[in-house]
Each structure stands twice: as C-alpha cells, then as structure tokens.
Amino acid sequence: MVIEKMQTDKISTFQQLCREKGLRVTPQRIEIFRALAASDDHPTAEKLHQRLVESLPTLSLDTVYRTLGTFSALGLINKVETIESQAHFEVSHAHHHHLICERCKKIIDFEWPQLDDTDLPHETQSLGRFDKKSLIVYGICRHCL
Amino acid sequence: MVIEKMQTDKISTFQQLCREKGLRVTPQRIEIFRALAASDDHPTAEKLHQRLVESLPTLSLDTVYRTLGTFSALGLINKVETIESQAHFEVSHAHHHHLICERCKKIIDFEWPQLDDTDLPHETQSLGRFDKKSLIVYGICRHCL
DNA sequence: CACTAAATAAGAATAATTCTTATAAAAGAA
DNA sequence: TTCTTTTATAAGAATTATTCTTATTTAGTG
Ligand SMILES: [Mn+2]
Ligand SMILES: [Mn+2]
Ligand SMILES: [Zn+2]
Ligand SMILES: [Zn+2]
Numbered sequence: 001m002v003i004e005k006m007q008t009d010k011i012s013t014f015q016q017l018c019r020e021k022g023l024r025v026t027p028q029r030i031e032i033f034r035a036l037a038a039s040d041d042h043p044t045a046e047k048l049h050q051r052l053v054e055s056l057p058t059l060s061l062d063t064v065y066r067t068l069g070t071f072s073a074l075g076l077i078n079k080v081e082t083i084e085s086q087a088h089f090e091v092s093h094a095h096h097h098h099l100i101c102e103r104c105k106k107i108i109d110f111e112w113p114q115l116d117d118t119d120l121p122h123e124t125q126s127l128g129r130f131d132k133k134s135l136i137v138y139g140i141c142r143h144c145l
Numbered sequence: 146m147v148i149e150k151m152q153t154d155k156i157s158t159f160q161q162l163c164r165e166k167g168l169r170v171t172p173q174r175i176e177i178f179r180a181l182a183a184s185d186d187h188p189t190a191e192k193l194h195q196r197l198v199e200s201l202p203t204l205s206l207d208t209v210y211r212t213l214g215t216f217s218a219l220g221l222i223n224k225v226e227t228i229e230s231q232a233h234f235e236v237s238h239a240h241h242h243h244l245i246c247e248r249c250k251k252i253i254d255f256e257w258p259q260l261d262d263t264d265l266p267h268e269t270q271s272l273g274r275f276d277k278k279s280l281i282v283y284g285i286c287r288h289c290l
Numbered sequence: 291c292a293c294t295a296a297a298t299a300a301g302a303a304t305a306a307t308t309c310t311t312a313t314a315a316a317a318g319a320a
Numbered sequence: 321t322t323c324t325t326t327t328a329t330a331a332g333a334a335t336t337a338t339t340c341t342t343a344t345t346t347a348g349t350g
Contacts, residue, residue, distance in 0.1 A: 024316050024327060060330045065307060083226040099275045110269050124255050130244045130284030139275030169347050205299045
C-alpha cells in the first residue's frame, strides 16, 4: 500500500518532469520508467524489454534503448558502469555505489556518505574539476560464497 | 635512457611471465604489450591496433582483442570500466583510480591510498566478501575547462 | 632440422546498439 | 470533439564492437 503509493508518486513526478522538459508522456515511456523503478536489480535494455513485452506486446527493443537514452540525458536514470558488454540501468535515487559479484555479476547497491563527503587527494586539484564519485567494489556476493 | 631501460625491463619481465604461464612469446604479444605499456592514455583495442599496424602491418584486430583478453586473464593488464561502448585497457601497475572527463572522455590516473586502506561501511559485510575498490570520478579535465 | 601444439590472419559471424522510414499517437488549437 | 502539428514508435536495416572459424604459420623443444 505504502509501496504502491510511492510508485504512484514516482510515476506522477516522472510525468511532471516529462512535461517540464517538453517530452510527451507515452505509455511506452511510463511503462519503461515504471519497470525500471520497480526493479531491484540493475537490468539491461534487453532484460527490461523482456519484462515489458508482457504488458506491451508490440514494444520494440529500439524504443527501450531510445527511451533509456532520453531518460539518461535528463538525469532521470543512470547507466551503471561495468566492464561487461551490455549496459546496465537504474532509476536515479540517493547517490550510492556498487558491489559487483565477480561470479554471478550481480550488482548490489550500497551507500557510503563518508566517502561522498571526503575530498579527493590534493594532487587531483590540478587535473581538472572532478566531483561525482562512483565506486565499484569487486568481490563475491554471499550467495556465491 | 632510464625510460628505455624501464621499458626493456618491463618487456623482459613480461617475457618471463609468459614463459612461466606457458604462453608463447610472439612478436605480436611483445608489441601489443609494449604499445600498451608505452601508452599514457587508456587506449581501446582499435586504437592500439591503429598504432601497431605501423610496425606490424599484418597484425589483425582480432589478434589485438584476443591478446588483450589473454593478458587480462593473467592479470597483466586491466580492462577499465566506463559507460562507453568501447572497452579501454591499461597495463597493470600500482593500484589506482580514474578521473574521466565528461567532455573529452579522457581517462586520468590518480592514486588514493587512504581510500584503498579504508574499510567498507559495516553493512556491506553481510552482502558478501568485497575488496577490490575501483573509484571513478567524473568531471571536466583542465584542458576542457 | 623436424615435430607438435599453440598462435595468427582473414574474413565470417554474432551481439549490442543505433539508424531509417513509414505509421501512429500525444498535445494543443479550433 | 475534431483537426493539425509535431514527436514518438515499430520494424527491420545498418552499424559497431567483439568473437568465432578455419587454414596457415610459427614458437618451443629435442
Ligand atoms: Mn545502483
Ligand atoms: Mn589507469
Ligand atoms: Zn554472486
Ligand atoms: Zn577533457
């Protein structure tokens, strides 16, 4: 119930934002956003498409890619960096970092405000203006241990 | 001169390691390793190939990919994680992190031993056994500022 | 030198992503 | 609502990045 409400809120905030940015609110965009927001993993475009064709049988994979690109440009979602060939996505939320299991490739969120608040080492100052920290920690998840 | 010596050392260490691992020392492997070790950027397979065809005109792109894969499996080189489509590579050296310029996409190394030595937040303990930290910091390099 | 296993070149194949174009449908106006 | 304009979509073609297949070459070894 609370969860459903959160979902509804997320969706209407999303629709709001689309209108502000001059983007049309299409069923495809709503469903793609909803599906990604409902994911607790970090799905690929392909995976999302697989999940969505159930409810939108004519949805094309291209639309998923195109829409994820649009959302990403708006900062609504993030492309998660990994060394894998397929890109992974997530709805933007509280800034966080990722654990990646080297065996099953699962991506797990965790927060580390202490790191976020720490300044980079002094010598980086001369290299440019850098800020957004994204930490990836590799290891083995508890299911694979 | 000192640099040349370092290079020679790197190459012979490399040859040593190949033999230990039962890998044949081929001109292609030597040159690919040399080219990557001589790079101060983080080239893609394609970029490396472009650089190498000058000295090895028959070198195939496939060999570059295959060889980088082999080296990577040995831990001799690293695939650098970015959200870009093409993979970037570097010869393994002192553990370090990366600054990525959002404008020119340049990848810049920096070290942060303090981060390396800091334990992850307590709540990650239950998620598995994670250790290898890889920090990417996004921003604008000084040339693009 | 001769043998054998491993590596390579070349091009075909595959996987991931993006592009092209004809059609559909949102948003806004009448 | 209906009409108009503009944007988004579906479908499949195209492109890009990477990997595979196979015939040939070569490193390592005796
Ligand atoms: Mn995440
Ligand atoms: Mn590096
Ligand atoms: Zn795992
Ligand atoms: Zn730059």
